[in-house]
Amino acid sequence: MYGFEALTFNIHGGYLEAIVRGHRAGLLTTADYNNLCQCENLDDIKMHLSATKYGSYLQNEPSPLHTTTIVEKCTLKLVDDYKHMLCQATEPMSTFLEYIRYGHMIDNVVLIVTGTLHERDVQELIEKCHPLGMFDSIATLAVAQNMRELYRLVLVDTPLAPYFSECLTSEDLDDMNIEIMRNTLYKAYLEDFYKFCQKLGGATAEIMSDLLAFEADRRAVNITINSIGTELTREDRKKLYSNFGFLYPYGHEELAICEDIDQVRGVMEKYPPYQAIFSKMSYGESQMLDKAFYEEEVRRLCLAFEQQFHYAVFFAYMRLREQEIRNLMWISECVAQNQKSRIHDSVVYMF
Amino acid sequence: MCTREREREADLVITILARRERMSGMVDASSWGAALVRISPYTFSAIGIAISIGVSVLGAAWGIYITGSSLIGAAIEAPRITSKNLISVIFCEAVAIYGVIVAIILQTKLESVPSSKMYDAESLRAGYAIFASGIIVGFANLVCGLCVGIIGSSCALSDAQNSTLFVKILVIEIFGSALGLFGVIVGIIMSAQATWPTK
Numbered sequence: 001m002y003g004f005e006a007l008t009f010n011i012h013g014g015y016l017e018a019i020v021r022g023h024r025a026g027l028l029t030t031a032d033y034n035n036l037c038q039c040e041n042l043d044d045i046k047m048h049l050s051a052t053k054y055g056s057y058l059q060n061e062p063s064p065l066h067t068t069t070i071v072e073k074c075t076l077k078l079v080d081d082y083k084h085m086l087c088q089a090t091e092p093m094s095t096f097l098e099y100i101r102y103g104h105m106i107d108n109v110v111l112i113v114t115g116t117l118h119e120r121d122v123q124e125l126i127e128k129c130h131p132l133g134m135f136d137s138i139a140t141l142a143v144a145q146n147m148r149e150l151y152r153l154v155l156v157d158t159p160l161a162p163y164f165s166e167c168l169t170s171e172d173l174d175d176m177n178i179e180i181m182r183n184t185l186y187k188a189y190l191e192d193f194y195k196f197c198q199k200l201g202g203a204t205a206e207i208m209s210d211l212l213a214f215e216a217d218r219r220a221v222n223i224t225i226n227s228i229g230t231e232l233t234r235e236d237r238k239k240l241y242s243n244f245g246f247l248y249p250y251g252h253e254e255l256a257i258c259e260d261i262d263q264v265r266g267v268m269e270k271y272p273p274y275q276a277i278f279s280k281m282s283y284g285e286s287q288m289l290d291k292a293f294y295e296e297e298v299r300r301l302c303l304a305f306e307q308q309f310h311y312a313v314f315f316a317y318m319r320l321r322e323q324e325i326r327n328l329m330w331i332s333e334c335v336a337q338n339q340k341s342r343i344h345d346s347v348v349y350m351f
Numbered sequence: 352m353c354t355r356e357r358e359r360e361a362d363l364v365i366t367i368l369a370r371r372e373r374m375s376g377m378v379d380a381s382s383w384g385a386a387l388v389r390i391s392p393y394t395f396s397a398i399g400i401a402i403s404i405g406v407s408v409l410g411a412a413w414g415i416y417i418t419g420s421s422l423i424g425a426a427i428e429a430p431r432i433t434s435k436n437l438i439s440v441i442f443c444e445a446v447a448i449y450g451v452i453v454a455i456i457l458q459t460k461l462e463s464v465p466s467s468k469m470y471d472a473e474s475l476r477a478g479y480a481i482f483a484s485g486i487i488v489g490f491a492n493l494v495c496g497l498c499v500g501i502i503g504s505s506c507a508l509s510d511a512q513n514s515t516l517f518v519k520i521l522v523i524e525i526f527g528s529a530l531g532l533f534g535v536i537v538g539i540i541m542s543a544q545a546t547w548p549t550k
């Protein structure tokens with residue numbers, strides 16, 4: 001019953017919600033980012049980070065540091081937090097938390113398949129995978145030659161199995177098909193997640209619908225922009241859009257026929273939430289679009305914390321941590337390559 | 352002799368009630384009204400006392416677990432909040448104490464009457480007064496306990512993020528706990544008029 005979750009949510013979820021809100025208090029603030037941007041080298045960054053929650057993860061790293069080490073250790077903190085919450089959760093929260101990692105599983109699958117296509121070593125690829133998206137038998141992905149084999153050998157035993165029904169073909173795996181596969185899987189995953197949240201009902205359904213709708217719309221715009229000028233037909237493009245969100249269904253029809261960015265902008269400006277994003281960019285510019293989308297996403301994720309007694313805080317926390325790790329990676333790279341003037345191009349401040 | 356007269360009087364009351372109901376359109380002589388009047392006032396009083404303590408404790412326990420689970424989780428990252436936020440738990444506990452006090456008061460009001468007078472209007476009135484008092488206190492404390500519990504949970508989580516918020520949210524909690532007091536006051540006033548017929 002919507003509105004009365006406060007009566008029973010705390011039976012199973014009260015402790016974990018309080019823990020995730022404690023973790024949220026440990027996210028880096030603008031003052032922290034300003035300190036980090038002033039750093040001269042990676043050891044300075046390590047010193048500044050040792051005062052934050054990342055301290056215990058970085059303190060044993062020997063110098064000289066690499067940016068990949070920093071990112072790896074920070075991701076480790078995210079994984080530890082996630083696993084701690086997952087092992088304490090009961091149904092349906094445990095299913096909800098599992099859904100959060102399917103996106104990473106899809107990314108890992110695509111990473112290994114693409115890497116194998118370009119003749120990279122499997123072990124090297126597995127090290128690059130995101131730890132949240134690991135599953136057993138992931139190494140077997142390197143053996144598959146086409147999608148049917150991929151499904152039959154490896155993915156039928158994973159939670160990604162139900163998402164494969166739309167992209168089972170016997171075509172060989174090449175770059176284009178892999179991208180299509182990635183987007184088809186992600187579309188099925190988002191729709192499944194959306195249905196699951198609707199089933200949960202209450203405040204979770206409302207807040208997650210908003211967050212997932214924004215995600216779906218963002219992916220639709222990215223797919224459109226990335227497929228301008230490629231050989232992806234309009235029908236195929238339309239098949240990759242998810243069946244929910246603000247843009248569904250009329251926006252999708254208009255996006256499917258777009259041939260350049262100004263047309264995309266024309267379509268998006270009809271929708272008030274996205275008009276604000278697109279109005280920040282001047283005509284012909286698309287580099288700022290990623291950052292504008294990230295900023296909008298962060299704004300919505302922070303709003304999810306305003307309400308109590310729902311599961312969307314867990315999703316929001318995971319996404320905010322991932323954004324923070326992206327920020328740290330950008331800052332580390334800029335500092336390591338001595339390009340501090342470009343730091344502010346891509347750092348998204350949260351609070 | 353006396354009891355038979357009393358029984359005849361009770362039957363007369365019932366036939367009068369039944370006739371009144373028949374005249375107002377209802378047909379059955381053995382109606383719900385007759386059945387209710389036949390229930391002993393002791394039953395009503397005992398149920399009232401049970402509800403007063405039982406449902407109050409339900410409210411207090413519900414409130415304590417709502418606030419306690421959030422408090423424990425939040426105290427992991429911010430241990431300083433534990434001692435101050437125990438006040439929310441104390442407010443919930445006070446609700447249970449109200450229930451106990453009223454139950455004790457009500458049970459002192461429960462007197463024996465001779466069986467001849469057991470179905471007098473005066474006896475029934477005393478039984479109903481104790482029953483109503485119990486219901487008032489029980490359900491007022493149930494919602495008060497819930498209210499204080501939910502606010503206490505939010506208070507703990509907000510205090511962990513920003514310690515200036517604690518006192519402000521505590522004021523809300525104090526208003527919430529006044530609800531239980533309203534119930535207790537009205538309940539005690541109701542029970543004060545539970546006078547059983549003298550021998």
